[in-house]
Amino acid sequence: MAKRGMLIVLSGPSGVGKGTVRKALFEDPTVDFNYSISMTTRQPRDGEKNGVDYFFVTKEEFEDHIKNGEMLEYAKYVDNYYGTPLKYVNDQLNAGHDVFLEIEVNGALQVRANCPDGVFIFLTPPDIKELRNRLVGRGTDNIDIINKRIQKASKEIRMMQNYDYAVVNDTINNAVSQIKDIVKSERLKVKRVMPDYLTSLGDDI
Numbered sequence: 001m002a003k004r005g006m007l008i009v010l011s012g013p014s015g016v017g018k019g020t021v022r023k024a025l026f027e028d029p030t031v032d033f034n035y036s037i038s039m040t041t042r043q044p045r046d047g048e049k050n051g052v053d054y055f056f057v058t059k060e061e062f063e064d065h066i067k068n069g070e071m072l073e074y075a076k077y078v079d080n081y082y083g084t085p086l087k088y089v090n091d092q093l094n095a096g097h098d099v100f101l102e103i104e105v106n107g108a109l110q111v112r113a114n115c116p117d118g119v120f121i122f123l124t125p126p127d128i129k130e131l132r133n134r135l136v137g138r139g140t141d142n143i144d145i146i147n148k149r150i151q152k153a154s155k156e157i158r159m160m161q162n163y164d165y166a167v168v169n170d171t172i173n174n175a176v177s178q179i180k181d182i183v184k185s186e187r188l189k190v191k192r193v194m195p196d197y198l199t200s201l202g203d204d205i
């Protein structure tokens, strides 16, 4: 049986740059993570594609997935559901592939409870003013939604204490390189290395 893959969870307030950093990370030829596409009831933004950016579903469809136990985690965020389909994550981890989730904090806490072996990384902005600048600069949300997201952000940043690592997204390159370093050192943790090592020693020990 393949060694189970590593679950990497990236969270942080809306607009901090999770998606941008994730895309840059996935362009790195040395990185081989499988991205778990989330499901949401939010309307697609211009250019977003179903099955690429999200699985876009209705509220009723999302609630059916919850009822059927098909979500690893889910949360309501600014009037919409967001969640991680369970099957893809389980299948990939069981096949030995590393899986990368990009989710908000309440969902990450649920994952932490179910998958304590995951690596939990909190991406944080250099300051709140810059977070607002990024949300405004992205140009995808109206001012009412931006204010709701900023309001949530101050609470979310306090939840950083539930994570293993904090990465400041000052520049995309710095954030990518720190996440790569984190994953590299996680692979060397005794709890990950020891089972394989003991097996390799055989029964004589």
Ligand SMILES: Nc1ncnc2c1ncn2[C@@H]1O[C@H](COP(=O)(O)OP(=O)(O)OP(=O)(O)O)[C@@H](O)[C@H]1O
Pocket: 012, 013, 014, 015, 016, 017, 018, 019, 020, 021, 134, 135, 137, 138, 169, 170, 171, 172
């Ligand atoms: N290090 C950075 N420096 C300057 N701008 C950045 C940086 N990282 C991301 N941005 C910009 O900030 C905006 C928000 O980024 P992005 O959409 O990746 O955030 P997000 O955390 O994924 O948001 P959401 O959670 O709402 O999906 C984008 O316009 C992006 O280009």
Ligand SMILES: Nc1nc2c(ncn2[C@@H]2O[C@H](COP(=O)(O)O)[C@@H](O)[C@H]2O)c(=O)[nH]1
Pocket: 012, 013, 014, 018, 038, 039, 042, 073, 074, 075, 077, 082, 083, 084, 102, 103, 104, 105, 106, 107, 108
């Ligand atoms: N708990 C979850 N949160 C998720 C998931 N996918 C995305 N998100 C987070 O929702 C907010 C808003 O996203 P947006 O695309 O509308 O800007 C943001 O923090 C995302 O990271 C998920 O599967 N579960």
